[in-house]
Amino acid sequence: MLWHFEISPRENFESAASHDVERHLAALGWRRMGPVEARRLYLLGGDIDEEDARRLGARLLSDEVVETCRVDAFDAVPSDDPRSVTITRKAGVMEPAEESIRRGAARLGLELDEIRTGTCFRFLGDLEEGDLETVARRLLANDVVDEILPGRRGLPLPHHPEPYRFRRIVVPLPDTDEGLLELSRSMGLSLNLEEMRTVRGHFAKMGRDPTDVELETLAQTWSEHCKHKTFTARVTMGERRYENLLKETVFEATRSLNKDWCVSVFKDNAGIVRFDDDFDLCIKVETHNHPSAIEPYGGAGTGLGGVIRDILGTGQGGKPVANLDVFCVGRPDVSAHNLPAGVHHPLRILEGVVAGVRDYGNRMGIPTVSGAVLFDERYTGNPLVFCGTVGLIPRGMSEGEARPGDLIVALGGRTGRDGIHGATFSSRELHEESESVDGGAVQIGNAITEKRMMDVLLAARDRHLFRAVTDCGAGGFSSAVGEMAEHIGADVELSRAPLKYPGLSYAEIWISEAQERMVLAVPPEHLDELKALCDSEDVESSVLGTFTDTSRLRLFYEGESVADMDMDFLHNGLPRPSREATWSPPPQEPREGFESRQPSDALAALLEEPNLASKEWIIRQYDHEVQAGSCIKPLVGARSDGPGDGSVVAPRLGSTKGFALGLGVQPWIADLDPYLASTAALDEAVRNVVAVGGDPEHTCLLDNFSWGNTAKPDRLGALVLAAEGLKDAALAMGMPFVSGKDSLNNEYATRDGSICIPHTVVVTALSLVHDVERTTTMDLKKAGNRLILVGPTRDERGGSAWMRLHGRRGDLAPHVDLKLAPKIHAAIHRVIRAGYAESCHDLSDGGLAAALAEMALAGDLGLEVELECVPGSEELETDAILFSETPSRYVLEIAASQWDDVRSILDGVPAADIGAVTASKRVRATHGKDTVVLDEDVDELAARFRSGLTRYMEGESRD
Amino acid sequence: MTEPRVCVLRAAGVNCNEETAFAFERAGAEVREIHVNQLLESPKLLGEFGAVAIPGGFSYGDDIAAGRILALEIDETLGEAFRSLVERGGLVIGICNGFQVLIKSGLLPGPSPDGPPIRATLRDNASHRYEDRWVRLRPDPSLCLFLNDDDELELPAAHAEGRFTVADESDLERLASDRRVALRYLGPEPGPAPYPFNPNGSAGDVAAIVDATGQVLGMMPHPERALFPWQHPRWTRERGRRTQGDGARIFENAVRHLRA
Incomplete structure (x- = not known):
């Protein structure tokens, strides 16, 4: 039977959640609608009688000291109420609490087969037509992931997805260019004409048309996100010619510096450098811009979750010890009336991304120690979210390689329809309908699933139960298995992947970017021990297939072949583009005609300018001290509210050996000169580590580019200059780059043309601190x-x-x-x-x-x-x-x-x-x-x- | 002499287990980290230990409410094992999420020998936000076996649901008169501590309480993050003032008690 539970605070114990909503209402000029009551709702079904239901309500769902619980049979819920709006997750969107509720009920001897959760907000003040819907959209929910039910104070029935019926889908490739482009567009492949032609030629040679999943695999593997086509392109800019832009700039600095303390650079999921006699340090910084624009909370949370998995998937697995984040958003004082259509207010974005990083990082038990926030109107439609993680990896475990015969084991979360097409989505410009069209690209994470998986993964690493590991990031299994098997081959049976709910096609399983999943290469003799370890801590593990020596990627669904691709074509068949770049410096501003403010006035105004002002509101929400290694904290001084430069962490308990983290970013200098901007950003990152005691002789760097559409020659020209600046500055400082990432196409298309973000290079510096007491x-x-x-x-x-x-x-x-x-x-x-x-x-x-x-x-x-x-x-x-x-x-x-x-x-x-x-x-x-x-x-x-x-x-x- | 044995409990989402284990080891205990699944299968395992620590973190994601699911597991299945540990003189410490687990499982405040149970819980911070900040704490005259002096402590607090709440003012009065308030947040002036000195709006500025035996301690601040001088947020202003962090005392007292 289905039971509906409504949890309300007792009098005098109102939840702070409702005060929060009231505060926001006041800020939006809607004070008249308050006061507000917030109630938690649950719908639970199973073999449960009324007494069981009351027990669930009292023991599992509510706290009798401060809450009351109302229990109704589902059909008896008086759900219509013109003062209430109920918010619940959309079908297919992860709700982390469900698993915990199931576990709690099981402890009470009750097995649940239906779970739905939600929140009901009841407004006791003056309501006008349409208010509930407006407030819900602006404040309480995001209709990309939430179902908003105005006029209801109860949950609807749980979702029941249709089961999947297998049908192998072959996609005929059109003869015409227009047809190819239309196919790329309609399937969301984000492949250009030359690439589509190359695909057609390849399959013509094989004498058949591709299946849908073969095309999807190519699109994922060849996406800008995965392949960095622009950065590795042939580029011409006036007299300058690059055979491979990245290799000749950022890589070149690292190669020529040739530091003996660099362990692994630019090849694994993170860069690795020496730390002490027992451990190396690994570090990675990623962007998660487009998902965060559409769903800030989920986008930033999974951005952090993803870069944490990069560390877990480096070598044979690193242990994350520190996080950092950089946010670039619109001006906080922009009027809500002046926002482009389909764009969230910068403050809502900032609140959302902070909460996303907070909830994921804090739950993972990784201190978030370093960060920056930048405000500029050009980030309004296309905010930027950079997340980074530092890890410790035992020396000698910095390399991993799958061998033919190893089992392909998926570890961690289940696969759902979330995050389909994330890699190709991030390779496009945003526009006002991105929210509805690309909503499927948004993921909501479950940090506890990742935490459990991390605990087991690191234990398995220390017992040498696997040979190689990588994370499921953009492109999901497609990228993870594809990369690990690049030089050998793989056979995968997709029906073996555990699913969050039925109904996924084989192609969806293969490219889903559902979070919290890793792929391991496990020698068959270790499988039983690995499974036992996983079972003991409630981590799901499934054998999806086998690494082979066929040089082919073969996919099956219930034994039927759905893909059979040449690994070499998949990884090396992408035609290398040639790009033209131009650059002309901006016209000089006339110097006369402005009155400068008095120094006293200017200083006061600068200190309260949001770009400079204290970030304490954000920093305090991050656990920056878990793991007990944080020794120079992000807030310092007599009242612990001074803006520290870098942060210092001693990652091994009982040791005073540490590292410093610093950041540099100078988008406004880039408006004048991208070359100078990237050298200045690099210098800033270095100053931040040196100022707290980091050793410049043992400092490595990361570059993260967020750029506009580099198909436009002027944007590409700026990129070339910025890359040159990084190279020259890194060489001069003697500091190698060890990892980096680029996110292009950060523009927001409006009816009046495209708004390009400022050219934004984030440089991260990681320094050794020989003794944290000497800081x-x-x-x-x-x-x-x-x-x-x-x-x-x-x-x-x-x-x-x-x-x-x-x-x-x-x-x-x-x-x-x-x-x-x-x-x-x-x-x-x-x-x-x-x-x-x-x-x-x-x-x-x-x-x-x-x-x-x-x-x-x-x-x-x-x-x-x-x-x-x-x-x-x-x-x-x-x-x-x-x-x-x-x-x-x-x-x-x-x-x-x-x-x-x-x-x-x-x-x-x-x-x-x-x-x-x-x-x-x-x-x-x-x-x-x-x-x-x-x-x-x-x-x-x-x-x-x-x-x-x-x-x-x-x-x-x-x- | 064998060293006192301490069990540090792990569960999905618990994340301060390593530093908690380290803190006990540093104080001289022999520590084993045990996953709750193993304990649920054989609660008798607890019999091998003189103390149990439930560390901080987000057990089961703090879904529904902080500590709720792990509390239910302890209450339903491990209650006897915990009670018998206490009966034979053992110690229990719950830090942050561990405190939330203890209070929601009923092990804290626990039975009152002379009167009805004291009704208390921990709920969302008055700021409605997770906050990480160092707090000053004053030991109350209490039965707590983890504290043996009234010297102030400075420790970090980092939580979203740490507002100590009683059903009725009289519950707080009884808790104090039964000498079961272990630590209170301390403000800059005498009298009640304002925000952010009381970081979460706790009634009576209560930061830690013990059960009627003084052997079961629940505290919101994190002593395991305050073992070394350089963990203090102002250590670069106060070089040489400390030989160790204030949190170390809690673990040293526990180990000393277990040895006695």
């Missing part, structure tokens, strides 16, 4: 200490936060002095390692003024500096000294008595004593004799800094 933080420590500015200042305000504050771009872009910069980073490292740095902060957004203000507010102290002491300041106006964003600069705080020692360590590097820490809690700067240019109250600056982003997130205004 420092950016907060001022003690009045009387001296402040040393290291690195020369030039007037480089182009693309700076200060220019943007004035509504301008500027034209003097920051240059990294590639000869001097490595010397500066090395010198700072020596000072920190020798224990002289009481604090150290890099100069980035907002320049010297912002850096000093941040150090003061974090340390709850004051300071006084003389700008004429700043190295390089002789020819500069005050605003340039204060707000220029010249790279490779740091402020060091040292004891006054140690300046001579420190000066000798800094030999050969421009550095000067510019002032002192004071107890007065004022930020004071003078320029020239007695000319006070800043004299600010630290508490006032701190208040601005703290509220800049939080006021939006706490819902002060959204319209």
Whole structure:
């Protein structure tokens, strides 16, 4: 029998969920609709009588101290109610709680065969026609994954998908070009004409037409997402010619640096470098942009879940020890009325992606220690989500290879219809109907499934039960098995894959991007032990087939052949494109005609500008301390609210050996010059690790490009320049790239043309920290200490936060002095390692003024500096000294008595004593004799800094 | 002398087991991590241990409510084994999710020798958000065997459902008068601790409680993340002030008690 459960809070114990909705209603100008009641709903069926149902309600579903539970037979639910809206998952969308409910009921001796969950919101205030639907869409649900039922206060019947009936589908390939393109479009293959012709030629040679799953496999394998066609293309730009853009830029730096501590670069799911005598470190950063645009929570959560699996799927399996994330979204103050059709408000996107990373990362028990958030109107329609993970991998386990005869074992989550066509979807531009057309590409993750799978996988690794492992990411089994079997071959029986629900065709099983799945190559003699291990911790494992020596990929469904493909064609048959690139610098902005703000006013405005303002609202929601290794945390200082530079983690319990993580991203400089932007981003990432004690001699880098549509020559030209910048800067710094990823086609098509995101390169730096006790933080420590500015200042305000504050771009872009910069980073490292740095902060957004203000507010102290002491300041106006964003600069705080020692360590590097820490809690700067240019109250600056982003997130205004 | 044996419980979604095991080992215990499935099959296994730790994490995803499913498993199947461990003088500590499990399984507050049961639970933070921040804590005069002085502690708290809640004000009063409040959040001034010093809106600023024997402790903050000086968020401002983190005391006291 079916029973309906409605859980309500007792009086005086209202759930904070309803307060949250009320707060958002107020922010949207809909206060009249409140107050709001939130109730949890469950629909459970099975061999259950009324007494059982009451027991389920009391023992499993509610907490009698604070909640009441109403139980009804399903047919007796009074479900119509004009004040209520009920929200439940759409058919086929994962609901993580179902499995737990089943397990809990089983413990009570009850077997459930029907489960549905949902939430009912009841609005007690003034309601107008259509309000419920509007509020539900704007605030409570996302109709990509949720069913919204206005006027209902009860759940509908559970879904019952139709079973699948096998039918082998052959797809005739048209003779005409138009026909080929139409086929590519209608099947969502995202293959271009040349590629479709190549496919047709291949099958013509074989004398048959392909099956649907063969075409899908080619589309997945050849997708931009998997193959990086653009980045590895032949590219011509004026005089420059590249046979393979990636190999000749980013790879080339790594190859030529040839560091002996690089273990594995650019070939596995993550880059691997040496850590200590027992372990290597692996690191990967991924993008998950398009899914996050459509369903921010699910998109970002599965973005993180996916990069965690990259670490699990590196070598013979890495153990994740730290996460990072970077979000780029639209301006938080954009009016909801000015959003393009089909686009979520930037704040809703930000809230969603933060919650997605929070819920996945926290549940996995991996600290999220590092991150950045950028706001620009061009990210409104196409937000960016970068997620990264660092792992530890035992030395000697950094390689894995499947052998013929090994079993293909799927581990972890079940396969569903979620995430079909993710790889090809991410290779297209977004548009206003993406939500409805591509909704199937969105996945909702279940972190606990992944956590269980991780526990078992790492145990199996340590018992040597498998030979190779990879994750199911974009392209699902298709990519995972395809990659592992590339040089050997594989036979796969698709009907053996466990499914979330019936009804999936063989092609859907093969390309589904359902989360939390890994593929292992298991020698047959270890299968029983592996299965026993999996069973003991409730992890599902299934043998899908066998690796072979046939050089063919053969797929079967219930014994019938559905695909038989040549591995060589699959992996190497993709025609290599040739691309044209162009670049012309943007026209110069006229320099006259704008009044700059007073320094005092500009500094206050900068600190509360969302790009610079405190990210505490986000950081506190991430468990950044689980695993107990977090020693320089993302928030530092006297009140733990200062913006730390890098983060330091000691990943082995009881050891003080650690690593530092830093990030750099400079999209606004890219508006002026993509080459300078990527060198500046790289320098910024390096500063962030060096400032906390990372060793620049043992620093590796990752590059993540999010770009517009590179079929357009100017976008590609910018990409070429950015890649060149990374190469030159990496060579100069002596820091190899070990991994990277690109996401292209980040444009949003509107009726008025396509909006391209800023060219966005995220550089991640990972440094060794030899002893985590020899590190420092950016907060001022003690009045009387001296402040040393290291690195020369030039007037480089182009693309700076200060220019943007004035509504301008500027034209003097920051240059990294590639000869001097490595010397500066090395010198700072020596000072920190020798224990002289009481604090150290890099100069980035907002320049010297912002850096000093941040150090003061974090340390709850004051300071006084003389700008004429700043190295390089002789020819500069005050605003340039204060707000220029010249790279490779740091402020060091040292004891006054140690300046001579420190000066000798800094030999050969421009550095000067510019002032002192004071107890007065004022930020004071003078320029020239007695000319006070800043004299600010630290508490006032701190208040601005703290509220800049939080006021939006706490819902002060959204319209 | 054999070292005290501690069982660190694992389950789907439990994620602080390694650092909890490490903390007990560092304090001198011999530790085994045991999956709850194994314990559900043979509850008698608990007989081999002097103490059980239920670590932090998200057991079963905290689906329905934090700790609910694991609590039900303990209550339905392992209740006897836990009670007999306590009867023979053993210790139980639930940290964060472990506290949520203990309170939802009924092992905490547990029976009251003279009176009806105290009705208490943990529910969603008043901020309605997961938050990770360090808190100052003051031991209450209590029966708790894991604390033996009234020195303040600083520990990280990291949870979404840590608001200690009683059905009635009188439940809180009885808990205090029975000397069963182990730790309270401490604000900057005397008197009730405001947010964020009380990070979740807990009644009476209660951060940890014990059962009527003092042997079963549930606490929201994470002592296992505060063993070394450099885990403290302000250690670079206070170099040399600590030889170890404040959390170490909890494990050392437990091991000392088990040895006695």
